[in-house]
Amino acid sequence: MPQADPLRFLLRALIFLALMLALWWLVLLNPLLAGLRLSAQMTLRFLPGGNSISHVAIGPDRNWTFQVPAPAALVNQARTQQMLGAAAAGSGPIKIRSMKVEGAGKYPILFTVSLPLYWAILLAAPGRRRLLRMASGTAVLAAFSLLSIEVYAVRLVGGYFHLTTEGLPGFLMDFAMYLAVGVVPYLAPVLMALSLDEDLRGLILTGEAAPAAAPAVPRHRMGH
Amino acid sequence: MARKASSSHTRAAPAEESSAPPKNRMLRFLVLFPIFLVVGFCGLLVPFVHPAVTAFTRGLVEVSAMVIRLFGGSAAAHQVTLQNPSNGFAMEVLDGCNGDDVAVLLWAAILAYPASWRQKGQGLLAGTAAIYVINFLRIISLFYLGQYNREWFEFAHLYVWESVFVLLTLTIFWMWVRRMAAPPRREGPVVPR
Numbered sequence: 052m053p054q055a056d057p058l059r060f061l062l063r064a065l066i067f068l069a070l071m072l073a074l075w076w077l078v079l080l081n082p083l084l085a086g087l088r089l090s091a092q093m094t095l096r097f098l099p100g101g102n103s104i105s106h107v108a109i110g111p112d113r114n115w116t117f118q119v120p121a122p123a124a125l126v127n128q129a130r131t132q133q134m135l136g137a138a139a140a141g142s143g144p145i146k147i148r149s150m151k152v153e154g155a156g157k158y159p160i161l162f163t164v165s166l167p168l169y170w171a172i173l174l175a176a177p178g179r180r181r182l183l184r185m186a187s188g189t190a191v192l193a194a195f196s197l198l199s200i201e202v203y204a205v206r207l208v209g210g211y212f213h214l215t216t217e218g219l220p221g222f223l224m225d226f227a228m229y230l231a232v233g234v235v236p237y238l239a240p241v242l243m244a245l246s247l248d249e250d251l252r253g254l255i256l257t258g259e260a261a262p263a264a265a266p267a268v269p270r271h272r273m274g275h
Numbered sequence: 276m277a278r279k280a281s282s283s284h285t286r287a288a289p290a291e292e293s294s295a296p297p298k299n300r301m302l303r304f305l306v307l308f309p310i311f312l313v314v315g316f317c318g319l320l321v322p323f324v325h326p327a328v329t330a331f332t333r334g335l336v337e338v339s340a341m342v343i344r345l346f347g348g349s350a351a352a353h354q355v356t357l358q359n360p361s362n363g364f365a366m367e368v369l370d371g372c373n374g375d376d377v378a379v380l381l382w383a384a385i386l387a388y389p390a391s392w393r394q395k396g397q398g399l400l401a402g403t404a405a406i407y408v409i410n411f412l413r414i415i416s417l418f419y420l421g422q423y424n425r426e427w428f429e430f431a432h433l434y435v436w437e438s439v440f441v442l443l444t445l446t447i448f449w450m451w452v453r454r455m456a457a458p459p460r461r462e463g464p465v466v467p468r
Contacts, residue, residue, distance in 0.1 A: 057446045057449040057450045057453060058446065058450075060446065060449070061442060061443070061446040064442050065439065065442065068435075068438055068439065068442065072434060072435065072438070076430075076434075157429065157433060160433075160434075161433055161434075164433070164434050164437075164438065167438070168438045168441065168442075171438075171442075172442070172445075222320070225320065226316075226317065226320060229316070229320060229371075230316070232371075233371045233376055234316060234376065236437075237437050237438060237440070237441045238312075238380065238441065240441075241441055241445055254449070255445070255448070255449045255452065256301060256304065256388075256452065257301075257452070257456060
């Protein structure tokens with residue numbers, strides 16, 4: 052089985068990766084980011100405290116701006132007031148209804164890079180009937196992207212107001228961000244491909260090919 | 276009837292795991308792999324491990340600068356920053372860029388896989404060496420690419436090299452499993468009686 056050779060698989064996967072990355076970057080990225088933006092905005096609106104003020108925008112430089120309602124308890128804190136420049140203004144506490152936090156555009160893009168990698172692995176893997184696997188895996192990876200953008204938004208806004216930077220919540224938030232940025236985009240496609248593609252899983256985890264389907268045997272009608 | 280192969284020339288059989296049925300062994304792998312993975316990734320973030328990780332990254336940057344200079348290039352190492360003194364380009368090698376993440380992935384897979392400790396040791400040594408050599412080439416290639424084009428550097432750094440690295444790790448693991456699954460070598464040609 053020539054396709055079962057690991058190096059041959061690697062070569063095929065690298066070629067497909069180049070093609071899929073080009074497709075993703077040139078064609079699919081903007082629609083994917085628009086989808087992410089929309090879902091992030093919906094999530095912010097449906098979260099406790101969220102309302103129609105919540106807004107997510109992508110700038111021409113691809114940086115993201117999260118506009119979220121500012122909780123009064125947070126705004127009235129001395130640290131927040133100091134950050135807003137209340138002492139310099141000298142006119143009592145500053146009141147704000149919402150705040151805008153800008154984040155680097157490279158992270159939301161990173162959350163979608165799992166898709167071309169996943170497609171490249173599946174296309175390089177031996178076997179057929181890829182369409183269903185590709186569609187279902189893409190759907191799950193897209194859900195991971197949504198989850199990652201939520202983590203990014205919470206970390207960005209929380210970090211800006213020093214909400215999640217200390218103690219166990221800080222560690223957990225750092226860990227979640229670490230997973231979202233450095234682990235999930237690259238590891239999830241591999242695990243997804245291995246869990247959905249039985250042939251590839253059989254090849255890699257046992258070093259052998261999965262048993263092939265039995266050849267079609269012509270049926271003989273029972274004669275009288 | 277064929278002559279029986281001598282056991283002295285065959286591979287070392289997997290130790291305790293070989294007695295378990297294949298399905299159970301795979302189930303064990305599927306349970307242990309995510310556990311080892313989480314432990315490994317958490318371990319990289321633990322405060323007392325962090326100085327060791329940073330020291331390793333510093334060493335990697337220093338060796339990269341030395342090799343670039345050895346081949347006639349211009350490079351200097353400042354802590355975890357690789358710099359070209361002639362044009363001012365500087366590239367900071369962060370924790371996630373030192374190959375540790377990918378090494379953790381490979382280690383988790385090999386340690387969770389049903390094999391003897393000797394086989395695991397061989398896989399860990401060879402696999403880790405391969406990963407760090409590839410990462411070393413990655414850092415040097417990014418150093419030159421960054422001086423040529425900043426946008427291409429970002430693209431190659433975040434999307435291309437990381438994806439390639441994962442594919443390489445998968446292939447390394449597959450090659451290790453395949454090596455273990457290879458049929459045992461025979462002592463001589465099969466002679467029919």
